[in-house]
Amino acid sequence: MIVVVGEILIDMFRDYQRIGGAPFNFAFHLKRLGFPVRFLTRVGDDRHGRRILGMLRQNGFSEADIQIDPRHPTGTVHVDLDEHRVPRFDICENVAYDHLDLDIAGLSDAHGVEMIYFGTLIQRTDHGCRQVQRFLDRREPGTGCFCDINMRPPHVNARAVSGSLYHADLLKLNASELTAVQQAFDGPVATGELIPWLMERFSISTLALTRGSHGSSLYHRHMEISRPAESTKVILDTVGAGDGYAALLAAGRLLGRPWDLTVEQATRFAGRICGIRGAIPDDEAFYDDFRQPMKTDS
Template sequence: MSQSQENYIVGIGEALWDMLPEGRKIGGAPANFTYHVSQFGLDAVAVSAVGDDALGEEIRQTFAEKELQIQIATVPYPTGTVEVTLDGKGIPHYDICEGVAWDNIPFTAELEALAHNTIAVCYGTLAQRNSVSRQTIESFIEAMPAEGIKICDINLRGTFYNKEVIESSMRKCDILKINDEEIVEVCRLLGIEFTAQRRAALCLMERYEIDMLILTCGTEGSYIFCMDGTESFRPTPKVAVADTVGAGDSFTGAFIAALLMGKEVKKAHALAVEVSAYVCTQNGAMPELPEKIIDKL
């Protein structure tokens, strides 16, 4: 792909297969984010790595079918998979395989060129469990224009996180996405007394100089806190939940797409809530959004 214009929105990190009860679905938080940004017509690129195997080739083919731009390296490790089980409320629980391709994303000249032309990047903590991908993510951020927006998605999975990675990730970001369970655990790791969600959010923003914090609370709604004092709360719509896999990633993708297209925070928040609610009614993390939602931008 060509990088002749400086307007790419990148999701960098894990691209994998969610092994769901009803079958295999493509996933990975950064890939999910990128897909949902792309549905609103923006130039989004998924960056990851797959193995030289059938599952890796199928990831490439699936992204091609979804018309999603990719920079996905082939590395001598198996393509990532996650065994996903759903509880009675459709809430997923993950068993994530280790030593896989997305743990070993190389920082190439092509990737550096993409970074030079990136206006926003979304990265998470899960893909930084291995030093190779962690260094690639750090190098990508360093190669971006100074004014580029850095979005950190805290995704605490199993034992694949630590204080060092979380702090480093938050120091680099302009926008932090975190959920109600993660903010409690992050405060515990960082020695911050947790008394209330809003207080904890503002404390993290001040300590790590974060411009905006997205706090999602499942059925209890979601909040946006901004350093300029802007705040937004929206309740979660009641829908028939198929599963919640990728719902948070779709929220982030829609929110960032709306901001980049000039929408103010509260309107971007409203769109993000609607997109996330729709994704919950579908199986898997990458359903096609209906035109009535896309047309709102």
Template sequence: MESPQVIGLGELLWDCFPDRRLPGGAPANVAFHAQQLGLAAAVVTRVGDDLLGRELLDFLQRQGLSTELVQRDPFHGTGTVTIELSEAGSASYEFLKDSAWDFLEVTPALASAFQQAWAVCFGTLGQRCETSRRTIQQCLTLAAPDCLVVYDINLRPPFYERSWIEQSLGHAKVVKLNDEEVAVLGPLLGAGPLSPAQFGRWILDRYPAELVCITRGGAGCLVISRSESCDVPGEKVQVVDTVGAGDAFTAALIWSRLEGWELARSARFANRVGALVASRAGAMPELAEELRGLKEAL
């Protein structure tokens, strides 16, 4: 297997809406959109040896994503999450317990892939089980020094603890979160209530991160490095649902940073990609043509 350039590490599952189910899981969403942007991407995860798992593998293969790093679990079922949408398009989530992705294991194939990856994206939810948490942290230690390790904090109550978050922050070059998570993490990490800009600076002062990205839904994003700050206004779109929009933002940020774009351009591009996905149904809409147009526009 040719090693992937970008790895989405963590959960792969079915997003179950009131009227349909669609492939999802934040790291898988990031890998999907990175692939649409032209990078060779793969999902490192685990699915059940069941119909739902086979359907997810078929979907990934149809999208050109490698499934060779997706483990099959004979004892635990493929993950699902029940999603309820508000009238404004925001979502609430209920995750199936003891899903296959909770039991991800380190293998020689995983170790080799992480040693060669250009970028890795992981989150907090995928670490809710001790088995997967240990695996994820071990995989991150295998990444090359120049690998762009992105921690998309992605809090899903009650599946987070301070110790997991602090350990994860210790691995990240890029930290991505939303403004609602800033309000939770400031007190949780001992920073107290801070504005998004203050919290971003606080993270940069205490952890190895080189970049902090804070998304604000329709209000755009704030991207802070050690030398500059970019405040990008929101894009006017008709929101269908917000599921996966932040993950598309992350994928676009990864692509543009690997391309060497300057920070403001990278932030604008990621913001536009996130808004585009929010204007479509589901976390993984097929948008390769539109994404090519956005690249050229910037």
């Protein structure tokens, strides 16, 4: 069982809208790949919230895990794409997911939780930070913690970043987020020194660093695996590529796959995401090339 904690929202592009949010994207991919997933989130009692609830219901998520906020709207993000189809985000504040109540999440029956996934946007407020950190403190021994740092200034809570790093045993971040972490904790400037310093300071067993078109690197103990970015013929946008990468990393970790094969699959999957509009494919056949290796290994 994988428990995913965090935001679900509406990505509002110039000409269209898509359901998104890093935790939702991550949960959706793993669900489609056949993993048992519980997604804890909160939406508003509005048309966006009803659209999201309908979509989650259709895809087999439990409505009992989705809180309805009577006072705050469903989260929205205005997305602008630059000439390279790279997004810039304008994230609305004081929305439903900022008021997620994990004290009533009802996880008493969730035995055998192998992994908890969480990010930092859900912790941008003091309330959100307290909720997530307390939730992680109460996890069962042996439950893995996958932290996907998503630092979107000004939506950054320093206490949340620090607490999240201390809880994480698997950490994913991009190059700009690595720089922000280095500055926040006064770490070494050189990446070759910063990565092992960061992993040792926070007891992180596995760290994934994504660099967009320059590929990615994964560090596990004293091993480093680097891969170039997947060659994609047509890039519609890069929204959610990192979330897809994270989902395949988690899948490989849960199945006990070798890290080199896991990184290869994660890279291919992220490249495929860049070829669709938004972060979530409409066609379930999108997953066929990735679902079969999962079944073979399991």
